[in-house]
Amino acid sequence: MSWVTMIGQSIAFFIFVWFCWKFIWPFLIGAMRERQQTIADGLEAASKAQRDLEHAEARAEEILNEARAEARGIVDDARGQAAQMIDNARSDAESERERILKAAQADVAQEVNRAKESLRGEVADLAVMGAERILEASIDRERHDALLDRVAAEL
Amino acid sequence: MAEDAGGYITHHLTNLTYGKHPEDGWGFADTAEKAAEMGFWSIHVDSIAWSVGLGVVFCLVFRSAAKRATAGVPGGLQNAAEIIVDFIDDTVSSIFQHRNDIIAPMALTIFVWVFLMNLMDLVPVDWIPKLASVLGVEYMKIVPSTDPNVTLGMSFTVFFLIIYYSIKVKGVGGFFKELLCHPFPWYLFPVNFLLETVTLLAKPISLGLRLYGNLFAGEMIFILIALLYGGIVLSFAGGVLQWGWAVFHVLVITLQAFVFAVLTVIYLAQAHDTSEEH
Numbered sequence: 001m002s003w004v005t006m007i008g009q010s011i012a013f014f015i016f017v018w019f020c021w022k023f024i025w026p027f028l029i030g031a032m033r034e035r036q037q038t039i040a041d042g043l044e045a046a047s048k049a050q051r052d053l054e055h056a057e058a059r060a061e062e063i064l065n066e067a068r069a070e071a072r073g074i075v076d077d078a079r080g081q082a083a084q085m086i087d088n089a090r091s092d093a094e095s096e097r098e099r100i101l102k103a104a105q106a107d108v109a110q111e112v113n114r115a116k117e118s119l120r121g122e123v124a125d126l127a128v129m130g131a132e133r134i135l136e137a138s139i140d141r142e143r144h145d146a147l148l149d150r151v152a153a154e155l
Numbered sequence: 156m157a158e159d160a161g162g163y164i165t166h167h168l169t170n171l172t173y174g175k176h177p178e179d180g181w182g183f184a185d186t187a188e189k190a191a192e193m194g195f196w197s198i199h200v201d202s203i204a205w206s207v208g209l210g211v212v213f214c215l216v217f218r219s220a221a222k223r224a225t226a227g228v229p230g231g232l233q234n235a236a237e238i239i240v241d242f243i244d245d246t247v248s249s250i251f252q253h254r255n256d257i258i259a260p261m262a263l264t265i266f267v268w269v270f271l272m273n274l275m276d277l278v279p280v281d282w283i284p285k286l287a288s289v290l291g292v293e294y295m296k297i298v299p300s301t302d303p304n305v306t307l308g309m310s311f312t313v314f315f316l317i318i319y320y321s322i323k324v325k326g327v328g329g330f331f332k333e334l335l336c337h338p339f340p341w342y343l344f345p346v347n348f349l350l351e352t353v354t355l356l357a358k359p360i361s362l363g364l365r366l367y368g369n370l371f372a373g374e375m376i377f378i379l380i381a382l383l384y385g386g387i388v389l390s391f392a393g394g395v396l397q398w399g400w401a402v403f404h405v406l407v408i409t410l411q412a413f414v415f416a417v418l419t420v421i422y423l424a425q426a427h428d429t430s431e432e433h
Contacts, residue, residue: 002172002304004198009206009299009308010315016210016268017261020217025260027221028240031233034226 126154160382167280167378170199170302171294185293199302206299209271213264239267243416250420253427255320258420265309266416272300273370273408277401280377300370300411303363310363313419317358320426329429358422362415369411373404 130151165187172190174197175181183200184190190197220236229237243266247259275298287295299305321330334351335344380400383393 001195002170002174002197002199003195004174005202005302005304006308006311008198008203009305010312012203012207012210013264013309013312016214017257017264019214020264021257021260024214024217024221025240025256025263027224028217028233028236029244029259031224031226031229032237032241035229038226 126151163382164378166294167284167374168296169294170296171201171292172197173200174198183293187294190294199296199304201294201296202299202302202305205275205297206268206272206305209275209299210268213267213271217263217267239263246417247420250417251424251427253324253424255423255427258423262416262420265419266412269300269309269366269415270409270412272298272305273412275299276301276370276373276377276404276408279397280374280381298370298374300366301374303367303371306367306370307359307363309415310359310366313362313422314356314359317355317422317426320423324427325429358418362418362422366411366415369407373400373407376400 130147133147133151169187169190172184172193173182174184174190174193176184176189176193179189184193184197216232217236220232223230224233224236240263243263244259247262251258278297283297284295287293296302318330321333325333334355335341335347337347337351339347341347377397377400380393380396383396384390
């Protein structure tokens with residue numbers, strides 16, 4: 001046995017343990033813990049981003065659906081409005097046509113009446129004229145006939 | 156070879172001893188007998204030098220890893236250091252539940268240091284003693300853990316820490332109460348004291364002798380196989396045997412280093428336990 005060797009080994013043991021405790025262990029374990037934390041944070045952030053993405057996708061879908069519904073509403077409205085406008089235009093046109101037709105008919109009737117009036121006057125004149133001629137030359141039968149033909153042709 | 160086999164073995168088992176010889180005075184012992192005669196106050200220079208040297212290697216290597224330690228992508232050295240640190244940290248935290256941040260670094264130091272000391276066992280037995288004798292140094296034992304003074308030196312340090320932490324955690328009264336009132340009721344305190352003292356002393360002695368015994372036996376086998384050398388066939392057989400034993404020994408040296416570290420942690424955990432039930 002050698003006490004000095006034992007004691008020397010004990011002292012060396014203390015010094016190395018102290019050195020490791022002060023200058024080795026905290027740095028290595030610190031770096032490892034920090035890396036562990038970084039990785040944990042990274043994973044956490046990734047899963048949070050995943051959740052956010054799903055959230056955003058759901059939200060986008062919602063907005064899209066809303067927009068689709070709105071567009072459908074607008075199209076339906078427009079279609080209704082267009083039909084309404086066409087109906088209005090048709091009924092306007094119908095009543096216009098009615099009005100124009102009526103006016104034209106009234107004009108025609110007036111013209112006819114006026115023509116009739118003037119014809120009536122002229123017939124009376126012709127009849128008077130014819131009667132005068134007949135009275136002037138009532139001897140000649142043949143001439144009567146010719147005259148009457150002429151009157152008739154003039155009618 | 157056979158006639159000086161005994162001398163060969165003795166040579167390999169003798170430490171380079173410095174001390175005061177009764178007749179020759181201070182100096183290095185030049186024979187195994189003189190080394191033995193130097194007694195308690197001699198020092199095994201080779202054991203101390205190799206063990207301190209290997210401890211310094213541990214400190215330098217791990218310190219350089221620690222200095223460059225980054226939480227980012229670790230380099231090769233940091234990676235290797237972290238594997239060991241992580242392994243030790245896991246082991247310690249599963250055994251030692253109390254708050255004491257010196258336990259884990261101590262376990263790391265013990266594990267790596269004892270491993271390095273044991274590793275010297277794998278250096279072929281004659282290389283360094285031959286080199287030393289060429290340089291004029293008569294004896295050179297390069298495996299510090301085959302020296303019982305080294306292993307017991309470490310285990311009695313652990314013993315000192317067991318008592319220190321026992322008293323620190325439980326107080327002097329608590330420590331003696333544990334010695335006297337356990338495992339039998341208090342009125343059997345002489346029996347208790349005897350049993351508990353034996354239990355307490357058995358810890359460092361078994362701890363130190365286990366490491367010493369395993370490594371000494373391993374070293375002895377290497378030396379005995381080395382005796383085979385001589386002639387082509389025997390030398391070849393000896394080489395194969397050395398190699399085979401070395402491969403097996405890799406397991407032993409790692410395991411013994413781990414056992415020493417783990418037992419230290421267990422003993423210190425027991426020292427921290429305030430309500431022991433057993």
